[in-house]
Amino acid sequence: MASERFIIDGGQRLQGTVEVSGSKNAAVAAMAASLLVPDECYLENVPDIGDVKFMARVLESLGAEVERPSPSTLRLRAAHITSFSPPTEQVVNLRASFMVMGPLLARFGQAACSPPGGDVIGQRPIDVHLAGFSAMGADIRHQEEKFMAQAKRLRGARLFMDYPSVLGTQNLMMAATLAKGTTVIVNAAAEPEIVSLAEMLNRMGACIQGAGSHTLEIEGVDALHGTSQRIIPDRIEAGTFAIAAAITGGDVRVCGVEPQHLYSLVSKLREAGVQVDEGEGVLHVRGDGQLAAVTIQALPYPGLATDLQAPMAALLTQARGVSYVHERVFENRLLYVSELRKMGAEVISTGTTAIISGPTSLIGTSVRALDVRAGAALVLAGLAARGRTVISDIYHLNRGYQRLDGKLRSLGASIQSA
Numbered sequence: 001m002a003s004e005r006f007i008i009d010g011g012q013r014l015q016g017t018v019e020v021s022g023s024k025n026a027a028v029a030a031m032a033a034s035l036l037v038p039d040e041c042y043l044e045n046v047p048d049i050g051d052v053k054f055m056a057r058v059l060e061s062l063g064a065e066v067e068r069p070s071p072s073t074l075r076l077r078a079a080h081i082t083s084f085s086p087p088t089e090q091v092v093n094l095r096a097s098f099m100v101m102g103p104l105l106a107r108f109g110q111a112a113c114s115p116p117g118g119d120v121i122g123q124r125p126i127d128v129h130l131a132g133f134s135a136m137g138a139d140i141r142h143q144e145e146k147f148m149a150q151a152k153r154l155r156g157a158r159l160f161m162d163y164p165s166v167l168g169t170q171n172l173m174m175a176a177t178l179a180k181g182t183t184v185i186v187n188a189a190a191e192p193e194i195v196s197l198a199e200m201l202n203r204m205g206a207c208i209q210g211a212g213s214h215t216l217e218i219e220g221v222d223a224l225h226g227t228s229q230r231i232i233p234d235r236i237e238a239g240t241f242a243i244a245a246a247i248t249g250g251d252v253r254v255c256g257v258e259p260q261h262l263y264s265l266v267s268k269l270r271e272a273g274v275q276v277d278e279g280e281g282v283l284h285v286r287g288d289g290q291l292a293a294v295t296i297q298a299l300p301y302p303g304l305a306t307d308l309q310a311p312m313a314a315l316l317t318q319a320r321g322v323s324y325v326h327e328r329v330f331e332n333r334l335l336y337v338s339e340l341r342k343m344g345a346e347v348i349s350t351g352t353t354a355i356i357s358g359p360t361s362l363i364g365t366s367v368r369a370l371d372v373r374a375g376a377a378l379v380l381a382g383l384a385a386r387g388r389t390v391i392s393d394i395y396h397l398n399r400g401y402q403r404l405d406g407k408l409r410s411l412g413a414s415i416q417s418a
């Protein structure tokens with residue numbers, strides 16, 4: 001049976017080297033992209049985590065073949081697609097499952113999907129996806145619980161995204177690869193996961209320019225072909241380990257990272273008094289236990305990632321002075337505040353801002369992981385706390401972090417799963 005709880009005995013200073021896994025969010029996007037072609041797509045450096053397993057099930061429900069020749073590779077083949085609509089009970093598990101819409105619509109002219117699930121961190125609408133498909137000529141209907149999209153062949157269009165949505169940009173970019181004519185996406189997301197998907201699609205024969213900026217230009221082609229792709233390092237996992245080093249006053253080399261993807265985090269860590277040295281593929285993070293309060297704002301890339309907002313809040317409970325944490329991406333991503341308060345943190349939340357006074361001596365107690373990143377914040381708090389912290393509902397953490405407990409143990413943490 002899968003473990004349900006992490007038990008952490010806090011107070012250990014983390015030391016050593018940790019290797020970061022492949023990016024969760026880049027992997028699930030690459031998996032969706034395999035639906036664009038009947039050929040094989042081969043993915044390397046795929047993290048062995050819950051969300052990749054969920055996405056594999058979604059693809060299999062459509063008739064795609066998914067094999068895992070080794071723990072970090074995936075072989076995907078969408079030669080015999082038998083359904084254009086994943087079952088609702090799978091879609092509600094994983095927000096990324098809505099990304100099957102773009103490729104199916106582009107390749108087969110039809111796709112249907114229920115509104116996706118995922119972490120409860122805000123309303124998380126899908127209007128920008130649907131508006132984009134519609135502007136490319138798809139007929140969109142809402143039938144029973146599903147959105148159905150149909151188009152003989154999508155046509156290129158100029159799209160303005162109300163919000164630079166990450167999944168929205170990926171969905172529309174994939175749809176546009178096989179459209180007739182040129183698509184321009186204005187106000188596109190610029191996250192590294194968008195760039196890595198664009199690189200994969202271009203290697204499949206697509207013609208995408210501008211990835212990494214807020215304007216993408218995609219010239220549609222008649223067909224794409226299979227490819228292989230190495231998944232980029234998980235910048236959120238890397239950031240979590242960097243913060244773990246800082247919160248324990250430790251000395252950790254976080255390896256296998258792309259330091260330029262973590263520029264915003266590194267800047268804020270340095271401002272808080274953490275020593276961070278960047279090398280090729282490495283962040284060397286050292287804390288001396290003396291942290292200063294800072295203000296952070298979670299924003300679309302290259303701003304500080306919303307996925308690191310809760311972990312940074314845990315760190316700031318140990319900083320001297322008053323820190324302000326502004327969440328600007330999701331409207332409900334401060335639920336972890338009540339859990340941190342149970343551990344003795346002096347933190348209040350006013351909607352999308354948390355105000356943290358520190359430093360406080362955290363004390364271990366029983367808390368709940370409310371979503372993957374809120375759970376990560378509690379693990380970090382547990383590492384810094386006096387006594388034993390018991391975190392329940394850790395399935396959230398297993399969705400996004402590969403062997404988090406094992407990696408932390410290798411750095412000297414006392415963390416067990418039970």
Ligand code: EPU
Nearest residue numbers: 025096124125126127128129163164165166167307329330
């Ligand atoms: N939004 C809209 N309309 C839409 C789509 C989004 O208004 O049609 C708004 C949302 O309400 C939200 C904002 O846009 O306020 C950002 O949402 P976005 O669509 O960018 O998020 P996402 O694509 O659903 C991905 C990651 C998240 C990450 C966000 C922001 C994947 C699978 N998920 O979600 O990752 O927090 O981008 O960077 O790529 C995580 O890994 O823990 C996680 C939640």
